[in-house]
Amino acid sequence: EVQLVESGGGLVQPGGSLRLSCAASGFTFSSNWMSWVRQAPGKGLEWVANINQDGSEKYYVDSVKGRFTISRDNAKNSLYLHMNSLRPEDTAVYHCAKTSSAAFDIWGQGTMVTVSS
Amino acid sequence: DIVMTQSPLSLPVTPGEPASISCRCSQSLLHRNGYNYLAWYLQRPGQSPQLLIYLGSNRASGVPDRFSGSGSGTDFTLKISRVEAEDVGFYYCMQGLQSPITFGQGTRLEIK
Numbered sequence: 001e002v003q004l005v006e007s008g009g010g011l012v013q014p015g016g017s018l019r020l021s022c023a024a025s026g027f028t029f030s031s032n033w034m035s036w037v038r039q040a041p042g043k044g045l046e047w048v049a050n051i052n053q054d055g056s057e058k059y060y061v062d063s064v065k066g067r068f069t070i071s072r073d074n075a076k077n078s079l080y081l082h083m084n085s086l087r088p089e090d091t092a093v094y095h096c097a098k099t100s101s102a103a104f105d106i107w108g109q110g111t112m113v114t115v116s117s
Numbered sequence: 118d119i120v121m122t123q124s125p126l127s128l129p130v131t132p133g134e135p136a137s138i139s140c141r142c143s144q145s146l147l148h149r150n151g152y153n154y155l156a157w158y159l160q161r162p163g164q165s166p167q168l169l170i171y172l173g174s175n176r177a178s179g180v181p182d183r184f185s186g187s188g189s190g191t192d193f194t195l196k197i198s199r200v201e202a203e204d205v206g207f208y209y210c211m212q213g214l215q216s217p218i219t220f221g222q223g224t225r226l227e228i229k
Contacts, residue, residue, distance in 0.1 A: 044223045045158075045160075045166065047217060050216070095166075102152075102154040102156065102171065102213030103172070103211070104158075104166070104168060104211075105177060105178075107167070108165065
């Protein structure tokens, strides 16, 4: 079964850090671009970052540039999102997603990040 | 950034009736390879989004054939030929042509 499972979310104070993980299974992880997409409570979808197959290309939405870092470990079939200098507006459910034909064909269930004092 | 504008934002539909959602983009999504880099997603209540349509008009695996996508360039449409109760949720269009990848605001489909 093709599956993505996120972990690492939680409650963190403003200015704090968190590392999200996404474990992939059921497909050749190293062959696909991967993305992080977030959804603030009651809001729509916002793409956060993506990374190419070997990790040599990375792109970010402007609001997280310089604070978030996307990475991957193909040997472990895992995707990561390192989040620093967190702000209340980063509060959201964070999904990892597999890219195929310029679309996200597989989504994880998401992990909740809450930034609050 | 490419701005994606969906309409309507709310769509009440009687079961068995058709439904249509429009997505307009601030720039053409036509890639030089001839494909439109436009996708449609459905997010049912309490669930993660699921892919319905990719490259403008291709149904994703397992998606019922009552869903269809059309359009090219800057104007796209998602059509549901006969709405069923399980189609309730938020529909999003998304452009995958350039970074940042952007989504429409979402259209809430509800059953009358």
